[in-house]
Amino acid sequence: MTATQQIITIIMVVLGTMTTRFLPFILFPANKATPVFIQSLGKVLPSAALGLLVIYCLKDINLLAGNHGIPELIAAAFVVILHVYKRNMLLSIAGGTFLYMVLISVFF
């Protein structure tokens, strides 16, 4: 690719990303009434989107090969337990990440 072609490719990626971010706002602008079913959907969608995102983060775990995702699953479980007990966001994240780093360097 020439430099110009590279710049065009990057611009296309920027446009693609912006399309996915701006499209809902362009389809349902503030000055027009948003259809009722989109409003209802908007109320329940956040929890579903966060659920999707959790799985998205763990998507590259391979349960059948390598370390079978054991460090990820143990560290993720630890984050959940720590957070339910202490309810301290930074502590849960730091604790889980530290445990994960220890697990992959020592055991797997």
Place this chain on the structure above:
Amino acid sequence: MFNVKQKSAFKAAFPYTLPILTGFLFLGIAYGIYMTSLGFSPIFPILMSLFIFAGSMEFVTANLLLSGFNPIGAFLLTLMVNARHLFYGLSMLDKYQAAGKVSPYLIFGMCDESFSINVSTPVPPDVSAGDFYFFITLLNHLYWVTGATIGALFGSMLPFYPQGLDFVMTALLIVIFLEQWLKEDDHQSALIGMGLTLISLLFFGSNRFVIPAMIAILLVLIPLSHQKEGLKE
């Protein structure tokens, strides 16, 4: 530069971004190193982190730049990789539209992490929601660009590479999901989102599960949310 009200919004927002400071600096540095190791000038990762600001897609773009020129293909691939952002927009319609003149920037900078924090965090009562969203988005953006810049310019000088630090992003999203879960009485939507995505991942594999998962979620949630609204009236 900022007035008193904005300063209080900054103070409220900053602690929520600390995990992302760690994660984005680390991943950004990794990205900068990766790009320069492929032979790109440091200006590439710096500008791409600034303007694309979508982590996984930036790694994909590195590969696109090394293959044949195909602008339409690049555009379509980006739509697929980033399709999940459509859900974020639909979830943030009211909140971001009410944010005033920073609204376009909030939408531009709506990465996974900024969305997750802004959708789930109760804004303190003495703080303007728009200012709070703005600082969350801006700080995260700055961390990412700073990381990529450090990696691109100084990556070769770094003494070591902390293995596994990227788990900080997974831990963050688990905690945000959990907070949302503990806050709501009805877990149906969370379970639907997680369950259908998991099924889709097992069925379609890690490269192409997001869009089928989104379609399945919409097919279940649209009638369900409609029904719930009906019950309330």
